[in-house]
Amino acid sequence: MEIRHLRLIKAIVEEGSIANAIDKLHLTPSALSHQLREAELQVGAKIFHRIGKKLVLTDVGEKILASAYAVLQEMDKIEREVKQLIKGETGTIRMSTECYTSYHWVPAVLKKFNVDFPNINVKIAFEATHRPIQKLLQGEIDLAITCDPIVNDKIEYIELFQDEMLALVPESHPWTKKEFVVASDFETENLIIHSEPLSTVTVYQRVLSPACVQPANLTILPLTEASVEMVKADMGVLVMARWALKPYLTHPALRTVRVTPEGLHRQQYAAILNHPERPEYYEYFIKFLKEEIEL
The missing domain is CATH 3.40.190.10 (Periplasmic binding protein-like II)
Incomplete structure (x- = not known):
């Protein structure tokens, strides 16, 4: 017996008449009668007694109805969980x-x-x-x-x-004539960073510190947009990942320069508990x- 047959039997009993069951299941009278005959053929016994215009459950029908409630409840639960898993989860x-x-x-x-x-x-x-x-x-x-x-x-x-860290400079900056910059190039620059301590800044960790180089000046700006505006105004240089700089690289007043001959690369991770x-x-x-x- 199929799930649709169980829903049909349950609807007939709960709605109290074939007419109401037809409306609930959105079936034509002939379709409902056909499905009920299918169910009885599969079971091999009558599910309903036909008494006048009423359908009354047989003993077999009572047993099927009890099973229908259990099976359909579980099926509805599975459907809700699947929908929730795919699209409805909050x-x-x-x-x-x-x-x-x-x-x-x-x-x-x-x-x-x-x-x-x-x-x-x-x-x-x-x-x-x-x-x-x-x-x-x-x-x-x-x-x-x-x-x-x-x-x-x-x-x-x-x-x-993996991303590459690039130096961002104004178009008039001397670094734009270089293929890449090295640690010593930062000795005369105002380096713009997002936060302290300096030891946590990638370009300092991996390029400046190993070469024992300190930038001439340090400006701490926590906002990327403000840092980029500082670079546009020729008030410092910024070293950031290419993916984070992407929205600004089309601006004609800005240029990027590679850091070290090999480039300064990092692996990015998504961290979750x-x-x-x-x-x-x-x-x-x-x-x-x-x-x-x-x-």
Whole structure:
């Protein structure tokens, strides 16, 4: 016996008449009669006694109805769970990037994500920008984009993409005549960084510090847009990832220069807390994130 037969029997009993069952199931009278005959043929016994215009359950019908309630309840539960898993699940993803306040990629990611998960709210936690891993461990955000993974059993790191750090300078800057810059080139420059300490800044960690070089001046600006405006005004140089600089690279007043002959590359990760019952939509969000930002 098929699920549609169980729904038919349940509807006839609950609605009290064939006419009402027809309306509920959106069937024609002939279709309803045909399905009922099919059910009785499959069972090999009458399901209803026909008494005048009424249908009264037989003993076999009573047994089938009891089973129908149990089976249909479970089927409805499965359908709800599947729909919820695919599209109807509700929740929130609180996220932040490390160092950058550049979120130009968010609309494209959300456009893809919202097709499959329209009830998941994605929030950007700007206040966690400079301490995303700490905020993740404290439960204040759910996902962090970082290039500096800290070994911790509570955190899972998923590789997103490799990026290259580029020096951003105004079009009139002497560096625009160079194929690349090295540590000593920073000795006369005002280096704009997003946050202290300087030891956490990638270009300092991997290029300046090993060469024992300090920039002539240091300006701390937590906002990417403000830092770029400083560069436009020829008030300093900025070293940032290409993906974060992407919205600004079409401006005619700006140029980029490679850092070191080999280039300054980093691996970016999505950091999330290890949890055996983590919702599946996290995996989908990270997938769309990787597709959009990957260079």
